[in-house]
Amino acid sequence: MYELTDEQEAFMRAEGKNVLCACPGSGKTYIVARKVLKYLHQWKKNHQGMAVLSFTNIASKEIMDQIEQLIGVSGKIDYPHFVGTVDSFINNFIVLQYGYLYNENRARPQVTLSNIWNYQFRFWRTECHRKGCSDSIEKFYYGIDGKLYKNHSEVICEPNSGRKVPPCAQYKKIYEKKGIVFQSEVSSFAYRLLNENPCIAQAIASRFPVILIDEAQDTSEEQMAVFDLLFTAGVEKTFLVGDPDQSIYEWRNATPKCFVQKMQEDDWKTLMLTANFRSSQRICNAVRYFSQSLEDKAANTAKGPFAAEEQKPILLLHSMQTGQEKIYEYFKNKCKEMEIEVVSDKVAIVTRSKIHSDSDISGLWKSSEVEMFARSAYEWYFGSRKKAFSLCEQAIYSMTIGDLKSIHSIEDEINRVIPYYKWKLGIINIMTNYPSLDTPISGWINQFKCTLNQLLESSNLVQREGKDIANVVKIKTRDTKMKDFKEKPIRVFFEKKNKESYTRSSVHGVKGETYEAVLLHVQHQKGSNTLTPSFLNNGALDSELMRIAYVGMTRPRRLLVVAMPGTDKKAEYPRFPKSEWEHVFIK
Numbered sequence: 031m032y033e034l035t036d037e038q039e040a041f042m043r044a045e046g047k048n049v050l051c052a053c054p055g056s057g058k059t060y061i062v063a064r065k066v067l068k069y070l071h072q073w074k075k076n077h078q079g080m081a082v083l084s085f086t087n088i089a090s091k092e093i094m095d096q097i098e099q100l101i102g103v104s105g106k107i108d109y110p111h112f113v114g115t116v117d118s119f120i121n122n123f124i125v126l127q128y129g130y131l132y133n134e135n136r137a138r139p140q141v142t143l144s145n146i147w148n149y150q151f152r153f154w155r156t157e158c159h160r161k162g163c164s165d166s167i168e169k170f171y172y173g174i175d176g177k178l179y180k181n182h183s184e185v186i187c188e189p190n191s192g193r194k195v196p197p198c199a200q201y202k203k204i205y206e207k208k209g210i211v212f213q214s215e216v217s218s219f220a221y222r223l224l225n226e227n228p229c230i231a232q233a234i235a236s237r238f239p240v241i242l243i244d245e246a247q248d249t250s251e252e253q254m255a256v257f258d259l260l261f262t263a264g265v266e267k268t269f270l271v272g273d274p275d276q277s278i279y280e281w282r283n284a285t286p287k288c289f290v291q292k293m294q295e296d297d298w299k300t301l302m303l304t305a306n307f308r309s310s311q312r313i314c315n316a317v318r319y320f321s322q323s324l325e326d327k328a329a330n331t332a333k334g335p336f337a338a339e340e341q342k343p344i345l346l347l348h349s350m351q352t353g354q355e356k357i358y359e360y361f362k363n364k365c366k367e368m369e370i371e372v373v374s375d376k377v378a379i380v381t382r383s384k385i386h387s388d389s390d391i392s393g394l395w396k397s398s399e400v401e402m403f404a405r406s407a408y409e410w411y412f413g414s415r416k417k418a419f420s421l422c423e424q425a426i427y428s429m430t431i432g433d434l435k436s437i438h439s440i441e442d443e444i445n446r447v448i449p450y451y452k453w454k455l456g457i458i459n460i461m462t463n464y465p466s467l468d469t470p471i472s473g474w475i476n477q478f479k480c481t482l483n484q485l486l487e488s489s490n491l492v493q494r495e496g497k498d499i500a501n502v503v504k505i506k507t508r509d510t511k512m513k514d515f516k517e518k519p520i521r522v523f524f525e526k527k528n529k530e531s532y533t534r535s536s537v538h539g540v541k542g543e544t545y546e547a548v549l550l551h552v553q554h555q556k557g558s559n560t561l562t563p564s565f566l567n568n569g570a571l572d573s574e575l576m577r578i579a580y581v582g583m584t585r586p587r588r589l590l591v592v593a594m595p596g597t598d599k600k601a602e603y604p605r606f607p608k609s610e611w612e613h614v615f616i617k
């Protein structure tokens with residue numbers, strides 16, 4: 031066990047309601063594991079436990095692994111405690127247990143991703159069909175404010191003459207009565223349950239008197255509203271651990287706002303971890319310009335084994351014509367000069383761009399179609415919706431119509447079988463129902479099989495011989511090199527590419543990781559949500575894009591290089607002052 035810093039000690043002593051704002055490399059998982067261990071040793075209650083929550087199964091597993099390392103034996107934290115994801119906590123302990131109160135049969139609700147029931151409803155209007163509302167009831171949900179939303183926008187619809195509520199709201203009632211809860215509304219449903227039934231909130235608070243949320247900067251507003259009700263209902267000890275500067279999952283409704291707000295509330299105590307055990311002091315000094323939390327504050331203190339590294343971070347400026355290989359060559363040579371071995375767990379080249387090459391497991395995908403679906407899902411969530419559509423379309427075409435190789439125009443071929451506009455809607459329906467990319471790959475495949483089955487059944491498309499779902503949607507079952515690959519979230523198989531000697535990854539793919547040297551490559555790309563030199567120098571610190579840059583820059587221990595176009599030697603780079611950054615020009 032490490033000797034703890036004063037700040038870490040303060041966290042170990044803390045009781046009541048606490049927010050721990052922890053800088054990169056401060057050992058969040060380590061200190062969470064120590065805290066949990068401390069409580070486990072003291073625990074005397076048989077039917078009340080701790081809830082130790084994070085956002086992905088992988089993160090939960092990391093906490094468990096860390097605890098095992100500390101106690102030196104492998105085991106499981108079992109009843110009465112719960113270690114798992116925020117989603118599974120809300121599903122299992124709130125929605126599935128008490129949701130029966132809101133349906134007519136008093137049955138356990140069904141949480142679902144897609145609408146497989148298609149209940150009949152006579153009152154749709156032409157406009158409802160035109161806007162696509164009649165076909166997408168799973169996109170409607172009540173927010174915690176009680177208002178009806180579709181795709182994050184409030185539904186503002188003039189009710190039919192004589193009707194008090196719009197048809198979508200009436201249709202939604204039918205589903206509600208049958209106990210069908212769509213995944214998108216689980217948190218707001220849980221909120222409503224607790225809000226309208228304070229005794230349930232009290233029961234859960236009493237079942238879990240200690241709640242600890244790791245990576246709490248990624249809590250959505252709805253999730254935080256649910257936890258707020260539990261906190262006020264009597265949870266005795268609460269710990270929100272996170273770093274608002276590292277919130278990079280807005281696409282799944284994560285927002286650092288809730289976390290930051292707690293830091294400002296009087297009844298919450300804010301604790302800080304400002305010692306960085308990962309990076310050199312020079313890196314800590316240089317990256318503070320990209321952190322909102324450190325605006326007008328001192329840099330974090332480097333306390334790790336490379337705290338005193340002499341090498342300044344490098345701003346590598348090149349012309350628009352400079353080839354990528356030249357930039358990488360410079361970086362690799364610099365690594366060699368610093369005696370950093372260029373291997374994938376020590377050296378990483380990261381970009382903001384979202385799509386990367388395939389997994390490291392050979393023969394992972396058992397058909398070209400399943401790979402296209404998985405790739406399409408990755409594009410759908412992280413990349414280009416157009417690419418996602420094209421991949422999904424090709425996979426469905428190959429499963430139901432014919433060989434892709436022999437066709438000239440996919441649209442013409444499809445039109446022979448089914449009107450293209452109907453086909454297009456079908457594809458969109460499949461994509462909007464892709465399971466989350468945080469699902470472990472084997473679970474993702476199983477969930478996707480069910481969704482695809484339902485969606486193909488509801489269309490008139492017939493699967494070709496040998497191309498049925500069971501044959502096509504399949505992955506490898508065993509791998510000798512990576513035995514636990516089935517437990518890994520599916521996104522992992524697209525985020526990294528370790529085939530070269532170094533790691534190549536999107537910033538999302540290296541979140542939480544440590545390397546000796548990192549090159550953040552600011553590629554020149556068109557588009558509003560890309561990193562550019564001007565954004566890095568002048569962009570808002572509270573934007574997700576800046577946080578993505580910050581996460582990338584805070585991964586290395588010894589060498590940080592940021593490469594971007596810039597040939598004017600007199601140009602100003604306000605966030606890369608020469609006192610902290612070495613400016614290097616290459617042609």
Ligand SMILES: Nc1ncnc2c1ncn2[C@@H]1O[C@H](COP(=O)(O)OP(=O)(O)OP(=O)(O)O)[C@@H](O)[C@H]1O
Pocket residue numbers: 032033034035038052053054055056057058059060061273276307308541542543544584
């Ligand atoms: N008191 C301590 N003394 C020495 N090392 C420590 C101490 N506390 C934590 N550490 C180590 O510091 C390292 C911190 O890195 P880690 O990746 O866990 O940080 P983190 O907070 O998760 O960072 P990030 O949020 O940037 O991913 C870990 O290896 C951890 O074991």
